[in-house]
Amino acid sequence: MKPPPFDYHAPRSVGEALEILTEAGDEGKVLAGGQSLIPMLNMRLTHPRHVVDVNGLTELATVEAGPGGVLVGALARHAQVERSEPVAAVQPLLRRALGLVAHPVIRNRGTVVGSLVHADPAAELPAVLALLGGSVRLARPGSTRDVAADVFFTGPLESALRPGELAVSALFPALGPRSGTAFHEVARRHGDYAISGAAALVVLDEDLRVVTARVACVSAGPVPVVVDVTGVCGGDRWEAADWRGAAAAVWDETEPEGDIHASADYRRHLLGVLAERALTEAAQEAGNR
Known part of the structure; x- marks a missing residue:
């Protein structure tokens, strides 16, 4: 398999990258980790005229963990974020x-922001x-805009990223006091995409009573489904x-589709x-913090 022909660009600054992307418009694609883009090029599922490496x-390979959360730059690799102790302390769900x-070989090269922009549900x-x-x-020459997750993902492999824009970072808010998270999924083989998955966030008050409980579902719709x-x-x-009744509410509010890997039911x-x-x-994590 060979990719379609394209013009290759290797900008030396963010400003130069933004100028190239502006000129390329919807004919441009950004190459960071390449773990999704390269296979799609080779299978000719995408046909950009310009690839911007x-x-x-x-300067985009930064990871900053602070009281407000974890700020991940566009070139921060999965493995870099996963192995960071400050990140795990501020937002343990990221490591999980x-x-x-x-x-591991994919995580050594793939980028966190690239995975978000790829927008695979x-x-x-x-x-x-x-x-x-x-x-x-998201950045373009002379301006930036921050897009919240609930409007960033617009469909399967589709995001709010506009032609000519570059995703430069992502912010994962920190956990507050008496908060806990967990992530579980089932895949056919380790490392495969999940047949189904669920990430949970629970927040308790001073009396250890539940004040917030949410679940984000993987492979349950065209975008991440939060219940x-x-x-x-x-x-x-x-x-x-x-918690069983809460899980039943998740079950009631989701309608995943079946495919060759698993039926909808x-x-x-x-x-x-x-x-x-x-x-x-x-x-349990929130109650023991």
Whole structure:
């Protein structure tokens, strides 16, 4: 398999990259990790006239963990973020999710922001960003804009990124006090895309009663599906909360599609099982923090 012909660009600054992308418009594609773009080029699923390689822009390879959350630059690799102890301390869900992404050789090269822009609803990182209420920063010459996760993902492999824009970073908000997270998924083989997956966030008050409970579902729709189940278990102490009932609410509000890997009913069944498991684990973490 060979890619279609294209013009290759290797900008030496972010400004130069933005100028090239502006000129290329919807005929341009950004090459960062390349773990999704290169296979799509080789299978001729995409036909850009211009490929803009941003791997020389080392200023985008930053990872900053602080009180507000984790800010991940466009060239930060999966493995770099996964192995960071400050990141794990501020937002442990990132490490948990990244450990489920493909294989180490992929994580050594693939980028966190690239995975978000690729916007695959079967991927882990879009679900994490959606669950946490994070955002992606998009740049064009002379301006930037921050797009919240709930509007960033617009469809399968589609995002709010406009022609001529470059995704320069993503923000994953920090966990507050008495908060817990968990991520569980089922795949045919380790490293495959998940047949179904569920990430959970539980927040407790000073009396260890549930004030927030949400689940982000993987492979459950054209975009990450976030279900707020606080109405089922809100006000209950975490040990006595009806997590099975909360998981049933997730099951009720999702309609995954079947394919060659699993039927719709099986995916939906798994979502209920994984949601209960993730909620229970997240609540236990929140209660013990």
